[in-house]
Amino acid sequence: MTTYAAFLRGVNVGGVNLKMADVAAALTAAGFTNVRTVLASGNVVLDSTAKVAGVRKKAEAALRENFGYDAWVLAYDLETVRAIDAAYPFEREVDGYQSYVTFVADAAVLGELAKLGDQAGAEEKIRRGDGVIYWQVPKGATLDSAIGKTMGKPRYKSSTTTRNLRTLAKVLR
Structure with a gap:
């Protein structure tokens, strides 16, 4: 199991308004675990057994299906985000x-x-x-x-x- 940061592009700043509780529920239903949102601007920390490309694809599909918008997600394991920071x-x-x-x-x-x-x-x-x-x-x-x-x-x-x-x-x- 790997912990990832998933960054949703354009959420709650560019016309796509989502409640983070609903985002967490959709991602949990898609099979991610320990899902938590950070602020209201599309930042999610979650666990998955998938590789990073799979996390991105699965998260985008879940958001598109649940919220009906062209979702774009960039995902990184948390240690990569720590190194970038x-x-x-x-x-x-x-x-x-x-x-x-x-x-x-x-x-x-x-x-x-x-x-x-x-x-x-x-x-x-x-x-x-x-x-x-x-x-x-x-x-x-x-x-x-x-x-x-x-x-x-x-x-x-x-x-x-x-x-x-x-x-x-x-x-x-």
Whole structure:
């Protein structure tokens, strides 16, 4: 049995409104165990005997079936999430800034997003990590940043999702 973090993209922030208790029930009914949600923004910790790709596929199918939306889930074993969090390359808490990790399931998309560092303004920091993009941006400028403008495009929706470091800390508790 492996403990996974499953990050649901676009839940309770982009027009798809789900109650986390209902999400937990749907995932439990799909066969996952020890399911718990973290915050209301689509973060789930669960146990499964499946490999990571199976967790993603099974969770997406359960959400689509139960809630009728085009669900996208990125799943990682909890130790991988812990390593990603520990590798954050910038100062974690900077007054006036948001610190983020964008999880990326597609290698080509990861490469495209990493190149945005060349287009970032002086206030935005972007660095490629192992399957992720680390970034930091002034508060209030997230949507106008190089990453923010790009992430809203349909091409990136099925293979990316972003979490701030405070959310990751809660997932890792």
